[in-house]
Amino acid sequence: MNKNKFALTPPMGWNSYDYYDTTVNEEQVKQNADFMAENLKDYGWEYIVVDISWYSCEAGYKRDEFQYVPFGKVEIDEYSRLLPCPERFPSSADGVGFKPLADYVHSLGLKFGIHIMRGIPRIAAHNHMKVYGTDKTANEIADPYSICMWNPDMYGLEVNKQGAQEYYNSIFSLYAQWGVDFIKCDDICRLDMKSAEKEIEMLYNAIQNCGRPMVLSLSPGPAHINKAWHYEKYANMWRITDDFWDSWPLLKNMFERCEIWQNHVSEGCYPDCDMLPLGFIGKGFGEERLTNFTKEEQITMMSLWCIFRSPLMVGAELTKLDKWTMELMTNSKVLRLLTHSTGAKQISRDDKQAIWLSRDTQKEAYYLGLFNLSDQVRNIHITPEELGLDGFKGCVFEELWCKDSINNVTEMLEVNVAPHGAKLFEISINILYTDS
Amino acid sequence: MNKNKFALTPPMGWNSYDYYDTTVNEEQVKQNADFMAENLKDYGWEYIVVDISWYSCEAGYKRDEFQYVPFGKVEIDEYSRLLPCPERFPSSADGVGFKPLADYVHSLGLKFGIHIMRGIPRIAAHNHMKVYGTDKTANEIADPYSICMWNPDMYGLEVNKQGAQEYYNSIFSLYAQWGVDFIKCDDICRLDMKSAEKEIEMLYNAIQNCGRPMVLSLSPGPAHINKAWHYEKYANMWRITDDFWDSWPLLKNMFERCEIWQNHVSEGCYPDCDMLPLGFIGKGFGEERLTNFTKEEQITMMSLWCIFRSPLMVGAELTKLDKWTMELMTNSKVLRLLTHSTGAKQISRDDKQAIWLSRDTQKEAYYLGLFNLSDQVRNIHITPEELGLDGFKGCVFEELWCKDSINNVTEMLEVNVAPHGAKLFEISINILYTDS
Amino acid sequence: MNKNKFALTPPMGWNSYDYYDTTVNEEQVKQNADFMAENLKDYGWEYIVVDISWYSCEAGYKRDEFQYVPFGKVEIDEYSRLLPCPERFPSSADGVGFKPLADYVHSLGLKFGIHIMRGIPRIAAHNHMKVYGTDKTANEIADPYSICMWNPDMYGLEVNKQGAQEYYNSIFSLYAQWGVDFIKCDDICRLDMKSAEKEIEMLYNAIQNCGRPMVLSLSPGPAHINKAWHYEKYANMWRITDDFWDSWPLLKNMFERCEIWQNHVSEGCYPDCDMLPLGFIGKGFGEERLTNFTKEEQITMMSLWCIFRSPLMVGAELTKLDKWTMELMTNSKVLRLLTHSTGAKQISRDDKQAIWLSRDTQKEAYYLGLFNLSDQVRNIHITPEELGLDGFKGCVFEELWCKDSINNVTEMLEVNVAPHGAKLFEISINILYTDS
């Protein structure tokens, strides 16, 4: 299987983390899936992803003290493989795992994903539990020195020990039986982890071995640009920042990240700007709120993610989406950039503004993003020369959010952009694009 | 002027440093130019570059103690601009600079380049010398805290002071008058220099201002991958390592560098693997020698530089080239990769071997480099799947160095490669390339 | 209890690690204790210390693969407290712990010490075991992110959680019942451990709480000089290097360490140069050997440790000591520096030699160490002025190893010292020491 064919365009979907933290349950997943099938699927949204701690029977317990309960009770089979907690996911009872839920999601015409942590459960190592299909036990393949710095559940694997690849194979076989389409593996994509490179390869091998295409998404980020080749070789998505939330400094910083990673977007290979903290989020964290982003900031975020071609995973509780946010998420002309644009590049960036350009893959059109990174209204202007075009004669500039068109630009395009806001233009053109 | 049009393909030429160090003179430059015009020009070699210290009247003095004589005598005009030392470059007398030599090189159908150091001469600052076209003096624009860590000649500029851009403009105007086609600017391309980013932009502006296209090459490296966008925006070439010499560990390390930079090669934008230490080198350093590279290593070097599309600047004294080296440098099928290939990417790499693939821009052909990084003969094999091809049926594999062809490969190409050696294949193909 | 009174002079003793690694057993401890009582006690040697892993029932198992078996079986009581493994320490059966062995050691007129790891056993946390005298369980006070980087047995404590100090109290109460006189706590004395400072205080508190004086020794080092005050406040000894072995570069480096720490030696406060790898060592590591140190290097080591006043803990299997080593360890005039000297300071040091000076606390005498750090015989000379003395008139220089005396020195003392060797002089003097 060519892993690049698992995701021909950047994945779009819903992830439970931003709203539910560790606490999401089956009913809630289904409600979000139902909503997506009915309202979002037609626009390309298709993944339903259950994020961290689905195996934990104490998730959310003592939330003021811990995000992740140390040494808490987990659901696990005899082969050291974590299973969904049946109290939270009733259909998973009797060891059938996520299969019923995945089937349900598939029945809606959607795809199903889960979050995993790198490694093997600590409890399996301490109890010398079995590894499926081998004569090894968990203590023989767990690395007692390889731990995650923020989650207490797992040990990393002794990557050179026999049984280690087999363990990853065993969990992916299980996920394949369940019908999983998307794996978000955590604690594996960060500069300071020595074994992580090898474990990424092992995940890749386990997917190839299981025979079912699964998109492989790496967290938590920031991924290291020096290792870009490695991510592109073995994964489909990798986070280019640490957790992203509804804060303007984080959004502004994403422009720097996108600058760095812009040459690394291709079929099946997507630097990942992280979930979209839209709509209602934060409930599981004890602070349910409407996103702190202003509307202008939300437009900036969507415009950047789309022109850069980041995966789009929305963090909102879907059933609570308002009309404005729904429109934001279902603007077909904007979403077209995910599926039918290429060659996105930063034209310029400073502390006040940024400009991006890409082109359509099927028609004579360019996409131009003008971003106001300052706190005041800003007049942003751009010449054809700066874009590598011969001129603007004959060009029509359609702003894809407000849907206005400008068609009499001669020397220079000049636009007022709101503070923290963006304008995203499609430039219809009869003139050949002259730059490489 | 679009700076990417200054170098449509990776520049090829000769640089005086590897053989002459700081000491080259006019006669020697001319002899190398003559040789190139007669023997190499037809293969694409065209730049003649005078490297560091051409303004120094004491270059090479006390060579056992210094590479660069501190506080030594330099040739300089009243506007703080360095000029060639007339003892070494007689035609430059009376302040005409490199114009006569550039004219000579141009008369041979070649191009002329020079090396400069970032900044303004320290002596100009201490003597309060004038800055052309301004009422400023050198002390007003020199930054006394911005020095090069290995060359004592210059101060960096106070990049925000009036007169600073004007100084760079004034030297590039002079170079334009001389007829310079290529600028190698040193002490400007390294992670740890705070002002360097801004000074790179100032060099770009000065070239735009002077009106003459000049290829801008940045040293000493290693350039920082996080700043790739900036290099691509303002320069044509930037070194991806520190100085490269005829040492296997350095050559082996270049594979890691090329992995990192592979997505950043495009028209007018060339990550630079540095000069080719071929033939006779080292004389100015007091240790004239035939390159320490074995023939196999030289083939590896040429194959990597060409498939990666690094600039090719040979360091050898050209007039002493032997037949074998001449053939190495004039293999048209190999050099075609510089001008007519694209999309080079690393397929795999470990401590023992590396594999690269690219494709021709004009015909249905691929280029495959198989590199043996180990110290033993190695059997390297590759399947069509690993290359993203549907199969090898109908493919002809022509090895471009030994000129053998293989045409009956079915499942897997298998080749023995000498220690530290390489095989570079052109794959003629009737099958569509199926990977992105 | 004033902890400085627990060790009025630098502790001297035997430690099981250098010879036995993790594998020492009761019989072996007793044999070494017997030997010490009979042959070394009169010279001040008194501590018998059982080093790491005495609770492990698999210590030494798969030694080619692990020094410390991960997830191996350990002896532990219901209160999360480790106990000696009864197979290795038969007298500890029925939960009586090290009491019988400590009693035996005490019966010989010696003192008994044990090694511990910072924290609480991982297995206790995963099994939610009790904490003595509290309603807490191990999982509530173990920090799942605080692990040792080289030993897999423990979690550090959540230092601010109720129950944490109580746990340390509970183990020290047990050790007090056993009759422990000396605690070597590991994984606690190193720059990069955030919680370690607080855990050192907790150990101090636990000793105060248990009511029995115990010398507190901190490992593994290097301790950080910036934290010297903290060590001096709460501990008796702290390692100033990582593990020290019989290698000349490590010994030479100790001179730099002693330079740094020389102002920090006082009653009850001893920067620790680590065990003396004399005699036969290495058996538990699978490479039993006579120390790699030459005789000259051993003299250098003993001279430095004694003039600096490091603790002296010998790593040799005592029963195998030869006559030469016995004499090295029982030179009363040299050992007197540990107990009756003060004010040791480095007079000079470079790559070739080092000179140290201290003075006797009871008589008009100085101690002068001349160390040859070079690989050739070296003539080392010193003037009274360099030592801060008015002159050498009337001084007698007795070399304490070879027992020669020199008494006619006038201007300058000049001595030939063997490569890597040392001369240690007692200077008997009638002239007042004039420097502070």
Next chain:
Amino acid sequence: MNKNKFALTPPMGWNSYDYYDTTVNEEQVKQNADFMAENLKDYGWEYIVVDISWYSCEAGYKRDEFQYVPFGKVEIDEYSRLLPCPERFPSSADGVGFKPLADYVHSLGLKFGIHIMRGIPRIAAHNHMKVYGTDKTANEIADPYSICMWNPDMYGLEVNKQGAQEYYNSIFSLYAQWGVDFIKCDDICRLDMKSAEKEIEMLYNAIQNCGRPMVLSLSPGPAHINKAWHYEKYANMWRITDDFWDSWPLLKNMFERCEIWQNHVSEGCYPDCDMLPLGFIGKGFGEERLTNFTKEEQITMMSLWCIFRSPLMVGAELTKLDKWTMELMTNSKVLRLLTHSTGAKQISRDDKQAIWLSRDTQKEAYYLGLFNLSDQVRNIHITPEELGLDGFKGCVFEELWCKDSINNVTEMLEVNVAPHGAKLFEISINILYTDS
């Protein structure tokens, strides 16, 4: 000469920097000297130190742009030696340098000091000026890569070149002729300077060579505790922080610094807490002000400096001192700690408070500093045990600032201390001090 005899107790004096920055002139120096002789000398204040840039003829010019004018005019003799600028120091005309001013200061019964920068003037190197008593020129001994990061005047020396020590000798011979008693050498005491260690030794040698005792003070700090031995060997004072100013966070941080350096105070060896920003300061910086320190903070500062035994160099314009500040600076009982106390050590410190203890060298008395580091009034209490005393029975506690006495303390001394304030007690005692 034994350099430790140059300063038997911590130097006390006045330094021009805090008030005048680079701009002080002869008249101003004299006025401060006059004031000191009349009002402060009897309390031990004796040094008059002219700080940085006395050789600069443009000091203070363009002060909004530069603290130190780059490439500005300096007064220099033919031997590359800087001289006082005669416009600012008229008595120095005709090359006689600071001799007349030093004579004047000596005539008042005071001592005279100057500031110097490490190295040789850049202008001397670029102009190939002579080095006194050698056939070398400045360019031969200046290191073009060794510059100060904040002052543009000098190059460091090529420490291994012949002529380098001779240059330092030549300037110190001049200073000896002038009658200089104190040298504050800048740009020499900081972790990151490779050559600085060797240059410190060269300064030491130059003082020994010149034959006149001069106190050697090293700046700018922070000195590195790892190099303490080196400072103690070759210098008299060394700064333990970067520049200290009238800011509470800097003062609070000094407690951490004093903790680190407390074991390194001895005759002739003084870790230096930097100048006292009392009274009027800041004029030369363009912001003349009364110190920002509250009275309580000033008491804290004086108490810490005195119990720690830092040098005391006041930065105030002396002629503007008010009565309160004069009393602060002339409290004999407090100043006695500088000259007649020893063994100062920190008893405890946390974010809220610090406690220090030392003892008198001539009488049965201890000194106890109680420091409130918090922003609220604080009740600080201390037991005899914490101080290493047998009890408080018979002790009289005299607070040295407010002069109250307490003599009925039994179990515990309890005192309310103002926010950021201190209490400094002399404990008169009949009980032997029982701790080392």
